[in-house]
Amino acid sequence: MTSSSEATPDGPVLVCGGAGYIGSHCTALLQKRGVPVVVFDNLSTGHREAVSAPLVIGELGDREQIAAALKEHQPRAVIHFAAKCYVGESVTDPAIYYRENVHYTWNLLEEMRAAGVHDLVFSSTCATYGEPNEIPIPDDHPQEPINPYGRTKLHMEHMMRDYAHAYEMRYAALRYFNAAGARAEGGIGEDHAPETHLIPLVLQVALGQRDKIMVFGDDYETRDGTCIRDYIHVDDLGDAHLRALRYLQDGKGNLECHLGTGNGFTVKEIIEAAREITGHAIPFEVAPRRPGDPAMLVAGGTKAKDALGWVPAKGDVRDVIRDAWAFHSKHPDGYASLP
Numbered sequence: 001m002t003s004s005s006e007a008t009p010d011g012p013v014l015v016c017g018g019a020g021y022i023g024s025h026c027t028a029l030l031q032k033r034g035v036p037v038v039v040f041d042n043l044s045t046g047h048r049e050a051v052s053a054p055l056v057i058g059e060l061g062d063r064e065q066i067a068a069a070l071k072e073h074q075p076r077a078v079i080h081f082a083a084k085c086y087v088g089e090s091v092t093d094p095a096i097y098y099r100e101n102v103h104y105t106w107n108l109l110e111e112m113r114a115a116g117v118h119d120l121v122f123s124s125t126c127a128t129y130g131e132p133n134e135i136p137i138p139d140d141h142p143q144e145p146i147n148p149y150g151r152t153k154l155h156m157e158h159m160m161r162d163y164a165h166a167y168e169m170r171y172a173a174l175r176y177f178n179a180a181g182a183r184a185e186g187g188i189g190e191d192h193a194p195e196t197h198l199i200p201l202v203l204q205v206a207l208g209q210r211d212k213i214m215v216f217g218d219d220y221e222t223r224d225g226t227c228i229r230d231y232i233h234v235d236d237l238g239d240a241h242l243r244a245l246r247y248l249q250d251g252k253g254n255l256e257c258h259l260g261t262g263n264g265f266t267v268k269e270i271i272e273a274a275r276e277i278t279g280h281a282i283p284f285e286v287a288p289r290r291p292g293d294p295a296m297l298v299a300g301g302t303k304a305k306d307a308l309g310w311v312p313a314k315g316d317v318r319d320v321i322r323d324a325w326a327f328h329s330k331h332p333d334g335y336a337s338l339p
């Protein structure tokens with residue numbers, strides 16, 4: 001058994017998508033806690049430099065590659081981060097999302113079943129809730145996604161629920177709010193191309209890589225007219241995955257819950273906090289609303305705390321931005337800045 005302050009699951013753990021932003025942070029934490037870990041990633045959006053664990057360059061579209069990795073590394077569990085994640089692209093080209101999120105996850109489930117690997121922790125998203133009818137959003141909010149990205153994630157959740165019901169399998173679906181920040185101990189951080197997320201874009205302005213940040217809409221019904229989001233530190237997300245896996249391995253059942261801080265910040269508040277931290281003026285310009293953006297997304301409920309004993313260590317967005325800034329100012333071109 002583990003203490004409530006630190007969870008250590010049994011390994012080896014296969015981390016699909018472990019070269020990506022959130023997966024690399026979870027992998028680093030597993031290693032820090034001494035859990036044997038192997039990353040399986042096709043490096044389509046991930047980075048070899050983000051991984052210091054053994055890396056299998058593999059494709060979830062290819063069942064033979066999944067089977068070979070499971071056979072060679074004999075994991076006791078899988079944590080599954082790999083997915084396509086651009087909401088706009090999912091609207092214009094949903095086929096990619098149904099193939100790579102839904103079909104490829106089915107590939108993984110089938111190969112796990114064939115190999116007798118029973119435990120799966122998986123990245124879901126608050127985008128499965130769609131336009132919330134209640135803020136803060138309770139854990140049992142209806143799931144009515146408003147774009148194909150969210151719908152594919154919901155399909156993935158349903159697949160896991162059905163597999164867990166029918167076969168010998170246990171799963172945790174963790175619905176993240178806005179992942180942000182970088183590893184407090186340094187070395188890894190966020191490097192997406194193209195980058196669409198607010199905090200790294202704001203920090204690109206501070207680095208002189210952009211003239212200004214565009215604020216998508218200032219006529220929402222919020223305290224300053226700009227959208228409110230719940231920014232959750234990527235290290236806290238990593239910790240929640242370890243706890244969720246321990247929960248499954250302790251036989252406590254399946255789990256579906258969201259992961260956020262419960263604190264919401266407006267776009268203008270993020271810019272202001274980044275000004276304080278970077279000392280840069282960070283000019284902005286108001287642009288039209290971005291289609292599909294809900295005014296407010298903030299986590300409510302206590303399910304993750306009750307089930308996992310998980311409380312985010314960095315609930316203040318300034319701490320999140322400070323860690324992101326430490327990474328971006330040291331690696332202004334992301335992993336390309338590394339020697």
Ligand SMILES: NC(=O)c1ccc[n+]([C@@H]2O[C@H](COP(=O)([O-])OP(=O)(O)OC[C@H]3O[C@@H](n4cnc5c(N)ncnc54)[C@H](O)[C@@H]3O)[C@@H](O)[C@H]2O)c1
Pocket residue numbers: 016017018019020021022023040041042043044045046047058059060061080081082083084085100104123124125126175176177178179180192
């Ligand atoms: N970033 C966020 O704010 C956020 C919020 C909610 C949910 N999520 C979910 O969290 C997960 C991780 O997000 P991220 O921001 O770290 O994304 P990311 O793109 O940085 O990481 C995804 C990783 O999966 C790998 N991958 C993708 N397709 C693959 C395939 N077919 N075979 C093998 N590897 C493959 C990529 O190379 C990459 O390393 C995603 O499932 C995403 O939907 C992210």
Ligand SMILES: O=c1ccn([C@@H]2O[C@H](COP(=O)(O)OP(=O)(O)O[C@H]3O[C@H](CO)[C@H](O)[C@H](O)[C@H]3O)[C@@H](O)[C@H]2O)c(=O)[nH]1
Pocket residue numbers: 085087125126127177178179196197198199201213214215216217227228229267290293
């Ligand atoms: O240049 C920018 C970028 C973003 N924003 C605003 O900043 C807020 C946060 O935007 P992000 O793109 O950083 O994050 P989202 O809330 O859109 O995205 C989150 O929710 C999505 C689903 O809705 C996906 O799950 C995604 O991975 C996750 O980060 C939004 O109000 C957005 O309109 C701007 O004003 N200007």
